[in-house]
Amino acid sequence: MIITRAKEYCIKILSSSNCKKLPFHNLSHTQEVVEHAALIAKETSIDSEETEPIIIAAWFHDTGHSKTYFGHEEVSKELANEYLTSVGYDTKKIKIVLSCIDATKMPQHPSNLHAKVLCDADLFHIGTELFFCKKLLLRREWELEKIKTYSDKEWHKINLAFLEKHKFKTDYGQTVLEDMKLKNLEKVKTILSFY
Template identity: 50%
Template structure:
């Protein structure tokens, strides 16, 4: 069995048997979507097989820390990844690259390597397409239930508009292609706000 297959099975188990399964947004479905986004970006950007493997593995682990804590889950995700990858006899350089990618997904995103930039764009890919409106509903439910963060509709749309306007994609693919969809979503949220 390949390392990616082992990791995907291990993380799927974590995301479906711990409190992750109760999260409306940061759950197995989100992780699977981000894995697909990573594969898509790696193919579009002609990223080599070894780096693609690092990215796919980092993606599977990036939200597993929610099984332990909500705030600061990325540090827990890195611990879970490190422990598991050591058991699989992965070398330290490989583990470091995986952890660097996971670390970069903290908000606000601060990637320090080209690989981490790819995971950052994959993690936030949904803001560039029509999934954004569905995903943000799920995130709102999650914040209400797990962060005690309740806001009215107007405030929520304003928050989303600010997030979309402040966000910038990290890869050239993100800047050239994904940003177009982000701008379309900015216009849609502005139109929603016009009705308040």
């Protein structure tokens, strides 16, 4: 089955490269995105054949971190295209996989339902109680990657701005995840009120 083969291929990349050193964009994150993509697709009544390229895209979406941090989506698309072409995967479905990966670039701009599902799966955590834990992992990752070190106040301001601008793309995101995202936003505002 193509999903199993793609999963094994991506696990090798995510387990044996720079990805394994990343606190946030690692194998664990990818596994969560795959799980959430499957859940959102099911709740959106997308059939298994249509769900397949979304799940494959979820496995590949952060593999580009194995070679670069910035612009990793382009590398992820290259890795996906190369692998899927080599195993004779349907060219129309490859285009869907690539459009899904492309849509995860920030700010997200999905052009179809498949991509909307992956976008919401990728940022699923912001609509859960795990948001604060996950953002600490991302902050540590940015420090380790020498992107930037922020003061606590700066970091909370960045997260506030992100949550205020963000919009879930699927009905599932808007009806199930949005409520907790708004609660997280209010918590960030409360934290900032003490500075």
